[in-house]
Amino acid sequence: MTRRRDTRTTRLRLAAAVMLLAGSASASTLSTATITMSALSPDCLDYRIVGICYWLHCSWYGCSVRTSVKIRHYIPDAVVSSYANTGANPWIDVRPMSLPNPTAQAGGDGTTSHSNENDIARFKNADVIGDPAGMLFSRFAGTFGFACSGAGSPLMPYLLSTFDTVAWRYNIPESVYPEALIPGMREIGSRAALDLWGNVYPRGGFLHETDDYKTGAVVAQRAGDIVTRRGQLHVYQPLLATAHDGYWPAGALKEGDASTGKWQELTPTISSHCAVFPNSDTHTQARDGAYAWALWRPYTCCKRMGQIFLGSTDFN
Template sequence: MNPLLTAPSQRLRITIASLLLSGATSSFALNTATIVSSAVSPNCLEYRVVGICYWLFCTMFGCSVRTSVKVRHYIPDAVVSSYSNTGENPWVEVRAMSMPNPTAKAGGDGTTNHDNENNLAKFKNADVIGHPAGSVFSQFASASGYTCRGAGTAFMPYLLSTLDTLAWRYNVPEMVYPEALIPGMREIGGRTTLNLWGNVYPRGGFLHQTDDYKSGAVVAQRAGDIVTRRAQPHVYQPLLATARDGYWPAGALVETDASTGKWQELTPTLSTTCAVFPHGNPRVQAQQGDYAWALWRPYACCQRRGQVFLGSVDFQ
């Protein structure tokens, strides 16, 4: 199993892709082609050989134990958009999925736009839609070795806040959850470090935050939190795969924990790297209040080499 960037031709391809990505700015519309090209990111992929799997292989002449390499890497499962104006998802090709309807019409801030107003009520819509990279990402990742399959299906809507009106716009029933009422529970950032971006609960579109970028990030985290869990009080589809022999899919997304998922900014600036919220990277405020990130999730797997999976051993 070769590590990343072993072949000169592969290094050249990745260098060119990185230069193209780093040259992209907010002047580019967020379209499918841009999103697909963004998936060529070694930093976000983070491909690693992490262990060995053992398989029992049997024939009519007897049985033997075979091994295969266990790998771990991230996969861009979905594009999560967080935007102020209902019906104006920044990803232009999927905008028609979340147009205004009788129960979800308007959006935007709840009060004035003064930057020094500490009680500024903001509102964001959110959409979670399957990442479109598909075969482009598969070819890129397979250059490193054996690869895992993600949970996302391209262009599949996993959460459209315009269809989740009761929970997204009225915070029912999560407004009375302990996570929503007790300070310090499920928060993005820290109070002691004076870097509190916002609270995960209630997982709706409203929050109080003077920084629009941070508002968009918190709402994106809330949407990701919902779709990576089952049986939540929202209108959505779970973005989860089922574990099986030799396959360990990503679980629930947890804020500030990169081992559960990380974010690649797509707009208003296009990033070549991934991070968790909160982060210290430069933050560009979107003029229309629309943001989008690719949600990369960790998967581990190994190639099947027998009829019976005996287990795996991870390297220290």
């Protein structure tokens, strides 16, 4: 009874912290502490029991089949920042990681010199850095039962566009990929629904879009797309874990598909909810062109209950 009360109290405290975050005022910069607290989101966590795992357990007295619960939940693997001015990552504590260098300087938007500016070319840098929540998030997820491990390491840089100059600023070689040349391939949103935010390819920093928020979101999606795949022609480190018995890690991120990952806005406003792009939420334009989201990805696991994994059954 005491343990149950302690768990309930912990959840209430965590929920209160999330509510305070959701109601906080918008800010142009983020701190590590703010990002850490934003990870305490039951909505983004989406903790579920999805099946049963079977294990063969053997001892001196013989062998038996044991079972364990199979769970699935999301983990904030990384913070993805998308910002106009080089060196001005909105996550202020990690700015020294992506300062201007001889091959990546300045930033900002292009212009057509026309009054309507419908063909404006916007540019965003992008950084993908391991979410700092770490042990605090593990403790939070553990209050629901037990927790899976994610692929991200706190404060680890997985992609810094200032070091990916050829691909990020010149779209080489992705500007000639079929996904970049053929309309309808790898797009965020729908042309038919008149809600097209932009194209995933070429996965660089430029986008022709009048809405700055949508530009930031598309560039963040591009960065997430790169780091969740191996063998891409970019300067980056894959944000992937290796599957093993009783552990099924997240795979490649796919636009519009929440089963591969979803986004929690961190700035210019902090949200306690997660969604995919495009979404119908009210979008606040950042005055400095800087945005950041936590990338939450789904992991499935079960506790090891024996020496040999026999398989699992999923609930419908």
